[in-house]
Amino acid sequence: MEHSNIEFYEKQLSTRNKTRERFCDSSTFIRFLPLPLEQQRRTERETFPQPAGRPASLVVKERVCWYPVCKPVSIFLKDKVQNSNGRFVLPTSGPVPYGTQIPGLIRMFNYNGDEVKKSEFPNGGNYTSPLQEGSFDLYGGRVLKLGTNMYSVSRPVETHMSGTSKSSASHAKENAAPNPLAKEELNLLARLMGHLEVKKTTGSESGFRVNLFSTDEEEEEAAILRPSEFSYQFINIQATQDQQSNEELARIMGEFKEEDTVSQSPCSKGDDLLAMMDGL
């Protein structure tokens, strides 16, 4: 019986995942937003509890007919921004909108416009000062989250998932705005380990000097061995080529390569780097 329940929703999802149109079934509107199917099944089981002893498929169809209002099931459920009955949470706390005062103050005036009395009342909530107004220019801080990508934030996976959850969680993390300096450092590290293609850099930044060798003499030796056709400004580290000539570097490279796994996707490259750095 459970199977027919899931099949019912799978059919709806496959047609409706392409568009996000409202779906009308008899007198109701239900909107399905794309969710990983596994999560969708669990969410549906939670929001449509099955009373004992009745065929699940019938119950599902009955419940579809009962709800007379829009019941979109969306990712907001996980964020606790939406309740399981579909209603959105309206908190009586947090910042008031720009242009609104925190409720609680009454000011009374006389005919001359002078304030003659002030009183306060409990506002029944926990409101804070308004945030600054968002920018209306072409580029500028918007302050609000309205219009941003609601799928870009990583979420702790509440529903129990088997096996593949780890990769999807780290994939989502990657979308958080990276620190550009950290990104550059990781790129440099990856380049050094030979995972990324060797790129010509535009010259070392002022104030930053990398010495991979334990002594300056070794650095000079490597500089002598560097092919002369490259101009002096470029730092071109070809770890694979120099492996034979520099034993120390070869040894370090060998230590890295033990845990190395060959993979093509950029996502797992990031994984490997992080895992290796954790292991060090």
Add this chain to the structure above:
Amino acid sequence: MYRREKSIQIKSSASALYNNLSVLPIAEKCLTYFTVVHCNVVNMVSASGDGLNFSHRQLQSKEGSIAASSSLIIQASWCVLPSRVLLVLTSQKGIQMYESDGSIMVYWHALDIPETPSDEAVFARGIAAATTLGHYICVGTSSGSVLVFKIPDKGANIILSEVLEEHWDPITDIATETSSSKEYIADIVSADDSGLLCIWKAGKDFKLLKKIPAYGCSCSSVKLWCGIVIAGYGSGQIRLYDALSGVVHAEVNAHARWIYALDIAPDSGKLLSGAEDSLVRIWKLSKSPESHTVEIEHQHTECVTDVQICGAKFCDPEGSAFAVTGYDLSEIIRYTVV
């Protein structure tokens, strides 16, 4: 102070429109009528005094005097005149007037809809009755004009008597003086999307008494009581003004979100406010005759969890009971004083 009663279920939910609840108590029959607007339909419920019996009726928006329409209804409100009570519906196409129980439509007025559709929406909004020097019903439009209809004591011979052009933004609400005393000169106040308020004296020719300028925020709901203009704004503030001089009596930081509905109980001076922040608040207005100052104090707050309030009305002139509607909520929530 107030206790929540059993809600009245309605056939469809409430749309997120300003002042989306109208209540007509009929004391002699021990009945209360409620109307709630949803898309192109008005749900009307009549509730018996004991709260046990309900009867439902649905009114549709029209295009012309007969054809049903899918155009949206913006507001529904009863207009109480000395000789009769009319139920007025305003939509994107025009104005429909019914007998008070919604049984017969007595009048249809089509709005001027431009041939080529423009950026601006066309609709009517803002309904109030004026009873000094004749019986009138005022209805606002999205162009800012206020249409004044002259209403006969009975029958369908309703005529458009005047068009008032002082607003430049869509009218949001119109209110009539609710105190029974005859001493107050101002009869009608109209509010618009920009926050401008106009105070009028009713008659064969309506006279503009005062314009209260906007302070930067839309005014969604307005009431008039004992010469005091009570205005609710999108900033969540309620302001009290003197109707004749425009002087600000009081400023209340009342709500954390947009105010959608206000109502005044004329016999007690209680004020009801409902906003998108899910809170309904009761206030008490008092006027001291010697100092001519107006005071307002907060009395009570009710929280309707996770519901954007879009309609709030007292169910009797004393304010001992009130009802509330919420966006996408299929019930009318009622409270009575304990």
